[in-house]
Amino acid sequence: IDIFYDVSAESSTEFPDRLSLMEVRLQAQEDEITLLKSSLADALRKLRLHDQQIPLLKQQLIAGKRNSLFQCANIKIFPGLLVYAIQPTTIRTLQKQLSKGSEDSQGSCPQTPTSSSPAPPKEPTSNPHGGLLSPIREGEKMLCQSIKMFIRGRPITMYIPSNILNYEELRMDLPSQKLDLDWVYGYRGRDCRANLYLLPSGEAVYFIACVVVLYHIRNQTQRHYQKHTDCVRCLAIHPDKVRVASGQTAGVDKDGKPLQPFVHIWDSKTLVTLQQIGLGTFERGVGALTFSSSDAGTLLCVIDDSNEHMLSVWDWNKNIKHVEVKSTNEAILAVDFSPTDTNNIISCGKSHVYFWTMSAGTLTKKQGIFGKYKKPKFVLCFVFSLTGDVLTGDSEGNILTWGKSAADTKTLGKGAKETFQIMKQTRAHEGSVFAMCVLQGGAILSGGGKDRKVIRWSADLAPERECEIPEKFGAVRTIADVDGEELLVGTTRNAILRGTFSDGFVAIVQGHVDEMWGLATHPTQNIFISCGNDRQVCVWNAEDHKLDWCTTLEESGLCADFSPNGAVVSVGLSTGRWVVLDLQTKEVVSDLTDGNEQLSVMRYSPDGSFLAVGSHDNLIYIYNVTEGGRRYTRFGKCTGHSSFITHLDWSKDGKYIMSNSGDYEILYWDVASGCKLLRNRFESKDREWASYTCVLGFHVMGVWLEGSDGTDINALCRSHSESMVAVADDFCKVHLFQYPCPKPKAPSYKYEGHGSHVTNVRFTHNDSHLLSMGGKDTCILQWRVKGAAPGDHSKEHLASSSSVCSSSRICPLFKNFQKSGLLSIKSAFTAC
Numbered sequence: 001i002d003i004f005y006d007v008s009a010e011s012s013t014e015f016p017d018r019l020s021l022m023e024v025r026l027q028a029q030e031d032e033i034t035l036l037k038s039s040l041a042d043a044l045r046k047l048r049l050h051d052q053q054i055p056l057l058k059q060q061l062i063a064g065k066r067n068s069l070f071q072c073a074n075i076k077i078f079p080g081l082l083v084y085a086i087q088p089t090t091i092r093t094l095q096k097q098l099s100k101g102s103e104d105s106q107g108s109c110p111q112t113p114t115s116s117s118p119a120p121p122k123e124p125t126s127n128p129h130g131g132l133l134s135p136i137r138e139g140e141k142m143l144c145q146s147i148k149m150f151i152r153g154r155p156i157t158m159y160i161p162s163n164i165l166n167y168e169e170l171r172m173d174l175p176s177q178k179l180d181l182d183w184v185y186g187y188r189g190r191d192c193r194a195n196l197y198l199l200p201s202g203e204a205v206y207f208i209a210c211v212v213v214l215y216h217i218r219n220q221t222q223r224h225y226q227k228h229t230d231c232v233r234c235l236a237i238h239p240d241k242v243r244v245a246s247g248q249t250a251g252v253d254k255d256g257k258p259l260q261p262f263v264h265i266w267d268s269k270t271l272v273t274l275q276q277i278g279l280g281t282f283e284r285g286v287g288a289l290t291f292s293s294s295d296a297g298t299l300l301c302v303i304d305d306s307n308e309h310m311l312s313v314w315d316w317n318k319n320i321k322h323v324e325v326k327s328t329n330e331a332i333l334a335v336d337f338s339p340t341d342t343n344n345i346i347s348c349g350k351s352h353v354y355f356w357t358m359s360a361g362t363l364t365k366k367q368g369i370f371g372k373y374k375k376p377k378f379v380l381c382f383v384f385s386l387t388g389d390v391l392t393g394d395s396e397g398n399i400l401t402w403g404k405s406a407a408d409t410k411t412l413g414k415g416a417k418e419t420f421q422i423m424k425q426t427r428a429h430e431g432s433v434f435a436m437c438v439l440q441g442g443a444i445l446s447g448g449g450k451d452r453k454v455i456r457w458s459a460d461l462a463p464e465r466e467c468e469i470p471e472k473f474g475a476v477r478t479i480a481d482v483d484g485e486e487l488l489v490g491t492t493r494n495a496i497l498r499g500t501f502s503d504g505f506v507a508i509v510q511g512h513v514d515e516m517w518g519l520a521t522h523p524t525q526n527i528f529i530s531c532g533n534d535r536q537v538c539v540w541n542a543e544d545h546k547l548d549w550c551t552t553l554e555e556s557g558l559c560a561d562f563s564p565n566g567a568v569v570s571v572g573l574s575t576g577r578w579v580v581l582d583l584q585t586k587e588v589v590s591d592l593t594d595g596n597e598q599l600s601v602m603r604y605s606p607d608g609s610f611l612a613v614g615s616h617d618n619l620i621y622i623y624n625v626t627e628g629g630r631r632y633t634r635f636g637k638c639t640g641h642s643s644f645i646t647h648l649d650w651s652k653d654g655k656y657i658m659s660n661s662g663d664y665e666i667l668y669w670d671v672a673s674g675c676k677l678l679r680n681r682f683e684s685k686d687r688e689w690a691s692y693t694c695v696l697g698f699h700v701m702g703v704w705l706e707g708s709d710g711t712d713i714n715a716l717c718r719s720h721s722e723s724m725v726a727v728a729d730d731f732c733k734v735h736l737f738q739y740p741c742p743k744p745k746a747p748s749y750k751y752e753g754h755g756s757h758v759t760n761v762r763f764t765h766n767d768s769h770l771l772s773m774g775g776k777d778t779c780i781l782q783w784r785v786k787g788a789a790p791g792d793h794s795k796e797h798l799a800s801s802s803s804v805c806s807s808s809r810i811c812p813l814f815k816n817f818q819k820s821g822l823l824s825i826k827s828a829f830t831a832c
Helices: 002-062 088-103 698-703 793-799 814-820
Strands: 145-151 154-159 178-185 203-208 211-216 221-225 232-237 243-248 263-267 273-277 286-291 299-304 310-315 320-326 332-337 344-349 352-359 362-367 379-384 390-394 398-405 419-427 433-438 444-448 453-457 463-468 476-481 487-491 496-500 504-509 516-521 527-532 536-541 546-552 557-562 568-573 577-582 588-593 599-604 610-615 620-626 631-638 645-650 656-661 666-670 713-718 724-729 734-738 749-751 758-763 769-774 780-786 827-831
Touching: 145 698, 154 698, 178 211, 178 221, 178 734, 178 749, 203 232, 211 232, 243 286, 263 299, 286 332, 299 332, 310 344, 320 362, 332 379, 344 379, 352 379, 362 419, 379 433, 390 433, 398 433, 444 476, 453 476, 516 568, 516 758, 516 769, 527 568, 536 557, 568 599, 577 599, 588 631, 599 645, 610 645, 698 713, 698 724, 698 734, 724 758, 724 769, 734 769
Parallel strands: 232 286, 433 476, 516 557, 527 557, 557 599, 713 758
Antiparallel strands: 145 154, 145 827, 178 780, 203 211, 211 221, 232 243, 243 263, 263 273, 286 299, 299 310, 310 320, 332 344, 344 352, 352 362, 379 390, 390 398, 398 419, 433 444, 444 453, 453 463, 476 487, 487 496, 496 504, 516 527, 527 536, 536 546, 557 568, 568 577, 577 588, 599 610, 610 620, 620 631, 645 656, 656 666, 713 724, 724 734, 734 749, 758 769, 769 780
């Protein structure tokens, strides 16, 4: 038997390691497949290009145009291209002629050192006037500079704009602007309890993501406690109504390793952290906590989210743990001290109510006995009546009154101890009783799940008044008393309502209830739109900090964009369908479908005459837009990507598109000429873009951290002033860089607040604010941009150098990264 248990224990510990190893191997294989697909697509594209150029090369070589082709040493022969047409000896002859011609050219162009390793093939420069490279007039310099960046082993070529003469001397500085959290949209009611309280200051305190919000319900202002490093899960108010305790989940770091959860005790007036407890003690997260009340709040009881749900009692001011004990393997939903005796603690959860007694440094528990009453699946909440009874609300819709009874010696025999039993059962709600609250006079409030009712009961549980919450807000999650008549109600659809039994309730806080991806800002007003997997499209007023209106679609909304005239907004859905909404009438004015896969980006051209729709079927659909954005006709589609479209931008003249795809491709399209793929990406190096949301490109290459995975950056957005760029990453952070930032390891300001991957960022029309959208945390953060706009200051750094850049070798690590498929990014500077 001992051997069996040892082997079982060993197997149980090895299983997660084996599973983790298999996951790593699977990910490596997927990365290798992606790399192979990308390499194959690149090879096919280059082969097609080479086939087109070889006859032309032969013709030019026969005609004896060698000297006119190569007159400057800064123009590099394309050995990977010419080898298809001529012998290596011919290439060496041409190189010698090039070197000789350079020496006789009056020193106008310095000679390019020759690399000992062969350079990778480059795409030729197309020219409407002649061959592979047009003849260069005397004294004219033509530079073809590029940067290579590697993601998952795939090389990505970035061509350097002509106005940059010395890439190596570019300086990357911090942006002159900074961000300050201005407003938090949303409330976490869908899966958290007892997280809404009213302070004497008139502020409602609640949380979402990593932020605890203090919202003044009359002045409609917000303050924020921002010291948490991951999602806040629970909240408790000290008896003095000033100090607050908040507990967070553990979360993981950038490498996937678990971080340690903790509890912060802080002053709600000054937002100063008074104490941090439990670091290194709690596991996974803090599920519930409460202050003692009979001793002026000296003790704090905490239950963590470990398998055993460890219950610990702390002298929080001294950061001393008095006692810790395993509570149960079942979920625990609430805990509280007795209002009359600090040594008595009650907890409830899945199919249980526990009555704890603390004595001499130990905790002992007694389980409440349901006896003849049906045992509920969950005991969801409890309160203490003014008489000292414990009232619990459960999943059967009942309020149970518990009391202490004498020992049953007849049944249990001598030595039997007193027990906690049900004294009374009151039918309260249809469905679960999600929340309970005791008013000053002893009256009790209860909130229902299925029936969405708030009921006021007398002290002896006789119903007095009731009110039903509108269905669109969901069920009652928690209740907070304002003045005995007015109430605050938190709901399961992430809304906070304010009202009375007589006048009803209105929403003062609203938010999404599922993962969000779509975000767009109005071109001329402080308005923005959000959409997500909850099928809601919400139009927000960033100035008044409120929801203007909301509509529910038939499918999930994943992307959106306002037309340049601001009259309509297009929303891309999860099935290839997309709709256009009129902002005034709130009606759908156009409904079209492209393919049967989800759409990832919608983007209007600067003048509003075109709409580009990026899809997961690897295509970009182009539409003509007429009648002020209300009529759409298919113009064409851009075919050439080997993976799904992730981002795209229009040029300022509205003729070209730059696009990124899921396999880290950067392609350029000539829309005006019939959605043609521009084979020579070098031609687009000096093109100006109306917006910059593509995460891959020369001007934003510095936002990628060394060692990044290709999915670490979900979105970015350049400001309208073109002086800064905001980045949404996969690690709950928002970054602010200067723009442009084309060099690796560019410095940035980093901002925390989200509790999930940040899916999108957008600047408002005048760059006064930045909006960031969390994914699963269902939170939208509005950041105020501080500091004077630097204008073109960052551009001056790029154009300040006057010397001609010299060449250097391609990064020698390239072959190693390509062979191993390592998930890392390296940059190498090349001049050709």
